[in-house]
Amino acid sequence: MQGGFVLRNMREKESGVDVKKVSRRNALSTAGKVAISAILAGVIAGLGGYYAGTSAAPTVTETKTVEKTVTKTVGATATVKETVTKTLTETLTAAAAGEFAKGLRFTFVTHGGEENVFWNTVHLGMKEAADVLGCDAVMIRPKVEGDLGMIMSNFEAAIAEKPDGIICTVCYEAELEMIKKATEAGIPVIVSNIDAPDPEKRKEAGGLAFIGQNLEPAGYFLAKTLSKYYPRGSHVAILIEGPGMVWAEQRAHGIIRFLEEYDCTYDRIDVSFNLAEVESRLSAYLEAHPPVEETKAIMSVGYTAPVAGKVLKAMGIGPGEVAIGTFDIVPLVIDGIKSGYVQVALDQQPYLQGFLPIVQLTLMKKYALGAWDVDTGHAVVDQSNVDIVAELSKKGYR
């Protein structure tokens, strides 16, 4: 490669490149402008977050004792609704602020994503407990539901903040390590909503109690409660919305345990929460195992059993002829009960899963009391109370 070319006869001094003289003022003003906007950004971020956090400060209102009367007449549903709504609004505004747990701070680390509506109810329970008791409680939800990496970093930050107590779900066994770390740092931990597959391991790691639905007994309880509506020795279909997942398998196990005691035969139908899929699979199944003659009951470990109502209706079968039982309260379930197709729904009471841990942690901190396990999973919703529950569900309490 040849080097530079000597072209001496052409050397004319170019006027050169324009040089913009940099004045000290210019450079400083640029740096200043950026620095100021950067600091503004940081300050806005910080202050906004701070005020958002402290806006959870309890407001002082009067305590009112309110009686709730519910008339159980099935026929007079109109009047029942009226009374219920009136007394409900009074109850809701009476969430008083207290001083009982003043100064205490609790953090709830959950796996539930920010769009997961179920967790809004848990959050509400937590918030109202905090308001009533006068402490500060915050719930940290991962951006992506169930992302272990995010959950773990949230957990680490929560521990570093050294709250007075931590509530968490054990969605993955890896979280037991975090519970251990929190306990070793002197922070009491209560597990809510999902327990470790082996409760002994959870206790070893330092999880003092479990507040939530005991899945297997819940399955048993559902099948048993529903058994008023189907005879011994029946054939039963069980919808499994999450085959292989712990929560689904445990509930199914409970259901099956009862069915075997009740001399029933059963089939598992693996589905998902995709309602269209449930509908098509169930239809196909019922073609092969005709309802009433053969299939006398349908249950689901999730909340999709009410879809059976739609399928049965299309087959010309009326409500009540086949027993349907399900878990969890969603609008689908409420409609199912109201229409008469669904007899029993078992609510795991997410509100309690947020409310009770705060109460327990407060008592632990104030009076050195111990924590205790709570099975929140035995609330039956049926024709008798569906209207109240429907109203509360709309407001996010059930």
Next chain:
Amino acid sequence: MNFREIGISILQKKEVSVTLILLATILTFYSIQPKFLSPLNVEVLLKITPELGIVALGVTMLMIGGEFDLSVGSVFGFAPLVMSVMLQGGMNTWLAFAIVMIICLTIGAIQGFITVKTGIPSFITTLGGMLIWRGLALVITGGHPMYFTPSKDFVVILTGKLCPFIYSQLIIFLAILITLQFILERHKFGNWIYAVGGRREAAEAMGVNAGMVKVVLFMLCSLLAGLGGVIQSTRMSQAMPNQGSGLEFDAIAAAVIGGTSLFGGVGTLIGTMLGEFLTRVIENGLIIIRAPSYYFRLYIGIVIILAVIGNLYIQRRAVKLRVKK
């Protein structure tokens, strides 16, 4: 060098904006809640940032070269899953790791070839990749998390704690950062990367094989994505099918905040490191000051816009400034 010249040369750095915002954010969080800079918390930040930072470095290199990879999140989840299957089959940890890294390189090569040969925008090819590798992960696992149990020495080498504050993954991250930075600034391949990303036809007119450069960058990107995923799974002892969901946007955001251009030809690895760190700082800081986690997205969005505006503003001024000889 007098102050003016030092000032100008600093302003000309692309990382000025993110550095200032990072410092401002750290100071603000600290002033509200000193626990933010407690040794425990600082250690947490240094522990969790590297595995995501490694992915962001790969994405940055590719962005400098003028392309995008939206599949990094899926590869982040896919790689440890494949390794988990091999481990459960009894394979030696290091062999499984080597095979998985080769698989990642292959994924990158495939995505690169398709992009280069067909001229389909990398945005689209890697969008397809994102769905395919995530789909494969779900098919393999049926949606369940899998145990991830490498040998003890693997765990220690990849994620062991060397001394207070310093975890192994941090060293790995820094080593990768230094190597890539060296290639970018001091090696001719780095010059080609800048050229191909800055103006492909000019590079090709000068005889640079743009296609080859891009394929190599795709391979690097997927490799680092897989490595990041394996590191996270080693820390968690678990490989999950939805691991790394949304990571691609995190990585691109970190790069953009740090001063890398979406249009190619301009970028900074140090900026990406700072941008990624800033993301984690905000996430962590909001928890420390007990703000509802809903605010995270809002702040990151504001920070991205501020950082980019800051960068543009500084760059425009800096380009006009010249030091008189």
Next chain:
Amino acid sequence: MPAPLVEMINIHKWFGSIHALKGVDFRVDNGEIVGLVGDNGAGKSTLIKILSGLYPPDEGKILFEGREVRFRSPKDAIKLGIETVHQDQMVVPYLNVYRNIFLGRELEKKLGPIKVLDIKRMKKEVQYLFHDLGLEVASLDAPVQALSGGQRQAVVIARAMYFKTKLLILDEPTNNLSIREAKRVLDMILALKKAGISCIFITHNLHHVYPIADRIVVLNRGVKVADFKKGEATIDEIERLIVSA
């Protein structure tokens, strides 16, 4: 008679359904300055892009120093000693002057077992080059987009000058330049000819190329319509050929 430096024979090129070059023969001898002229769309840029290796011809062949060659990429042309200054300045705007000049042919030095960029030497070479060409750029580290259009053009020409060995192709080199700068480019080309380097000079501006060209080739809508030796035609006559229908 020695073989011409470059001989392009019966070159055809289609872009979709547009027949851009219709059987063009084009020849450059050693130490010759050839002016390639024609109106917009005549095919001048296309012809030299084929010669610089950016496109393959659809038909026809190219002989370089008597041997047939096929360029798979610009690299092949560059290897043979063909340097091109393109009409759309082929510089990377964000890279600085020396990184652009040495792009693809970076100067390296050994650092232990690996080869790294020899930035010091590249800067020095560029400084010598600019010095000899009478160019002055205040900062070699500034990205080229910070330079004015004329300075960028000068950098591009300087690049070609640095590396050229046999043939220099200039596509509208005087377009963005001031009169003084343009004159200097023409002087540089003459000096190159004296050193035995051939040049193909494409331009709109007949007045620039006419005085220095040994031959002038006229293209009109993809067809070669004239090939004049110096003095065989006047500027007016050539102009008439350019615009004739």
